[in-house]
Amino acid sequence: MSHTTILDRWADHVERDGQAPAVATPDREWSRDELARYACGLRARLAEDDGRGPVLIACAEPVPVIAAILACAATGRTFAPVDIRQPEARWAALLEDLRPAAVVTDRAGGAALSPHLGLLAGVRVVAADAVEPGDWRAADWRGLDVPDAGYVYFTSGTTGRPKGIKGSLQAVEHFLDWESAEFGITEGTRVSLLTSPGFDAFLRDALVPLRCGGSVQAAGPGTVPVAASFAEWLEKQRVEVVHCVPTVFRTLRAAGLTADSLPELRTVLLAGEPVRSADVAWWRALFGDDKALVNLYGPSETTMTKVFRRLGAEDAEAETVPAGVPLPGVDIRVLAAGAPVTGTIGEIEIRTPFPLGGYLDGRAGGFTGTHGYRTGDLGRLRPDGVLEVLGRRDQQVKVNGVRVELGEIEDTLRRHPGVRDVCAAAVAEAGADPVLVAYVVTDDSVTDGELRAHAESGLVPGCRPALHVRLAAIPRTLNGKADRRALPMPSAVRAAATEDGPRNDTEARIAGLWCELLHLSAVGRHDDFTLLGGDSLTIARLLDRLRSLFGVDVPLRTFVDDPTVSGLAAAVTSRSRSNR
CATH class of the missing domain: 3.30.300.30 (ANL, C-terminal domain)
Structure with a gap:
C-alpha cells in the first residue's frame, strides 16, 4: 500500500465514469471529470515555481480545497489547509511557522490574508477562482514517483501559538483503506462533509468517498445544519454515511425522527467528543441495528481514528461508552508509572504501523520514538482489550x-x-x-x-x-x-443577576427557549444571545426551534441585527402577521 494509492484509485474512478458526481455543494454538483480537470489546472499552476516548499490552502469553499489537496499529493508537496476564520495574530504566527512557498486561496481566503501580505513577499499566490481547467489523463495520476510530503494541520497550543502537526499520506491511506472496507463504502456511496478545511477530519470526509468512487455531500462553508434542518439535509442529499461530532448528532433529537426517517442513511460515525449511553439508547430505540452507530477515537498527532466501536445494546446502558478496539496494525497501551496496565486507569499510548511526523517546530511533546504517541488522555484497557477513554491529565x-x-x-x-x-x-x-x-x-x-x-x-x-x-x-x-x-455554574450566577424579564407571552416563550438552549435559569429581554454563550451551532438550533414553535422563519440577518429576546419577539410577531 503506497501513499499514492489514493490517487491511483481516484484516477480509476474518473476514467471509468467521468460524469458521475464527485462533490455536491449548496451551489452546484461537480462531476468527477470537472473535479479532475480543476485539480489538473491547480497542479499546473503549482508547477510554475520550483515545485518545492509547503502549500498553504486558504479557501472557504470545499471544492478548491479538495482539488488543491489532490494537486499537492500528485506533485509531492506538503499541503496545509486552514480555517480562514483566524484572528490576525494567529495568521501571523501560522505564516511564520509554516513559511509557505505557495498559497492557494479563494476570494474569502484572500480577504482574510490581505493584512499579512508582507509575510507573503515572494510567495506564489494562486487564485483558485481563476484557475483554468487542465487536460486530464489517468496515466498522469497513476503510479507517481513522488515523495510523501504529507500535510500540516494547526491546532491549539498551550502558549497561545498555533501548533503545527505533521502527517503523512501513508497514514491517511491506512485509515481510508480501513474505513472503506469496514463500512462498505464503494462506488456511488454518498458521504457527508460537515468539517472545516482547518481540521484533519476534512481529509477523511473528502477522500474516503473519492477514493472509493462515491460522492462528497458538502453542507457549505461555515455552516453546519442542525436539528430538523440537519435531518432535512440528510434526506435531501440522500446521505448514506455521515461523520460528525456527538454535539451535532444530538440535535437530531429535536427533529422528530421516526423509524421511517432518513431512509438512505446506514452508518453514523461519531468522533471528537465522548458519546453518551443516552445517545445510543435513543438511536437504537428508533432504528435498532438498521443504522449503525459507531464511536471513533484518535488524536490528530496519529492521523484521525485509531480506535473504533460499533455501538450496541450494552452501550445504551453503560456508565462509560467505550472507545473500542484498535485498527489493524495499531497497538494501544495504557501506562501507569510508565508500565503497561490492564483494568487500571493510566495514560493512553498509541503505536502506529507508519512513522509519525511530529510537530512542525520539532518539539517532542508526547511523541515517543518514530511510531509512538502518548496522548495525555486518561483511559482504562479492559481485560477484553476494549479501551475506555476517561478524560485528560492536563488542561x-x-x-x-x-x-x-x-x-x-x-x-x-x-x-x-x-x-x-x-x-x-x-x-x-x-x-x-x-x-x-x-x-x-x-x-x-x-x-x-x-x-x-x-x-x-x-x-x-x-x-x-x-x-x-x-x-x-x-x-x-x-x-x-x-x-x-x-x-460556580453559570446558571447560578446568571439567576442572581438577571433583571428586566419578558413583558408578553411571545417574549416569555422565547426567553424559555433561550434558557433551555443555554442552560440558564433566567434571561432578560435585552440580553444578547451571543454574550450569554450562544455560538454558531446554538444559534442554528435557536432559529430552527423558532420555526417549530411559531411557524415562521427568522433569517439569520434579522437575528444578527438584534439578537435579544425583545428583538426576536418583534421579528416573530411581524412575520406571523405577514403570513396571515
Whole structure:
C-alpha cells in the first residue's frame, strides 16, 4: 500500500465514469471529470515555481480545497489547509511557522490574508477562482514517483501559538483503506462533509468517498445544519454515511425522527467528543441495528481514528461508552508509572504501523520514538482489550469536537488591560454539552462585548469562550492554583443577576427557549444571545426551534441585527402577521 494509492484509485474512478458526481455543494454538483480537470489546472499552476516548499490552502469553499489537496499529493508537496476564520495574530504566527512557498486561496481566503501580505513577499499566490481547467489523463495520476510530503494541520497550543502537526499520506491511506472496507463504502456511496478545511477530519470526509468512487455531500462553508434542518439535509442529499461530532448528532433529537426517517442513511460515525449511553439508547430505540452507530477515537498527532466501536445494546446502558478496539496494525497501551496496565486507569499510548511526523517546530511533546504517541488522555484497557477513554491529565479539553488548550484562553484574556484574573473551563450544566466559560475578575468598566472582541482578536472561533462569568475572585486551592471544582455554574450566577424579564407571552416563550438552549435559569429581554454563550451551532438550533414553535422563519440577518429576546419577539410577531 503506497501513499499514492489514493490517487491511483481516484484516477480509476474518473476514467471509468467521468460524469458521475464527485462533490455536491449548496451551489452546484461537480462531476468527477470537472473535479479532475480543476485539480489538473491547480497542479499546473503549482508547477510554475520550483515545485518545492509547503502549500498553504486558504479557501472557504470545499471544492478548491479538495482539488488543491489532490494537486499537492500528485506533485509531492506538503499541503496545509486552514480555517480562514483566524484572528490576525494567529495568521501571523501560522505564516511564520509554516513559511509557505505557495498559497492557494479563494476570494474569502484572500480577504482574510490581505493584512499579512508582507509575510507573503515572494510567495506564489494562486487564485483558485481563476484557475483554468487542465487536460486530464489517468496515466498522469497513476503510479507517481513522488515523495510523501504529507500535510500540516494547526491546532491549539498551550502558549497561545498555533501548533503545527505533521502527517503523512501513508497514514491517511491506512485509515481510508480501513474505513472503506469496514463500512462498505464503494462506488456511488454518498458521504457527508460537515468539517472545516482547518481540521484533519476534512481529509477523511473528502477522500474516503473519492477514493472509493462515491460522492462528497458538502453542507457549505461555515455552516453546519442542525436539528430538523440537519435531518432535512440528510434526506435531501440522500446521505448514506455521515461523520460528525456527538454535539451535532444530538440535535437530531429535536427533529422528530421516526423509524421511517432518513431512509438512505446506514452508518453514523461519531468522533471528537465522548458519546453518551443516552445517545445510543435513543438511536437504537428508533432504528435498532438498521443504522449503525459507531464511536471513533484518535488524536490528530496519529492521523484521525485509531480506535473504533460499533455501538450496541450494552452501550445504551453503560456508565462509560467505550472507545473500542484498535485498527489493524495499531497497538494501544495504557501506562501507569510508565508500565503497561490492564483494568487500571493510566495514560493512553498509541503505536502506529507508519512513522509519525511530529510537530512542525520539532518539539517532542508526547511523541515517543518514530511510531509512538502518548496522548495525555486518561483511559482504562479492559481485560477484553476494549479501551475506555476517561478524560485528560492536563488542561486540554474538547468542545464541539475542537481541541482547546485552556491555558491559551487564559493567556489571551490576561492581555486585556482590564482583566485582573481569569480561569477558563469547559462547563456542562445538567444534561447539556460542555461549553467554554471564562471566569473573570475585571475592572468595573470592562463589558462583556469588550471581552468577546478581545477574545476574537486572539483566538480561533472554536477556542473562544461562549460565556464570560464575572467573579469577585477566582477560587484557589491551598497551594494557590485555580480550583476549577469550586467554580460556580453559570446558571447560578446568571439567576442572581438577571433583571428586566419578558413583558408578553411571545417574549416569555422565547426567553424559555433561550434558557433551555443555554442552560440558564433566567434571561432578560435585552440580553444578547451571543454574550450569554450562544455560538454558531446554538444559534442554528435557536432559529430552527423558532420555526417549530411559531411557524415562521427568522433569517439569520434579522437575528444578527438584534439578537435579544425583545428583538426576536418583534421579528416573530411581524412575520406571523405577514403570513396571515
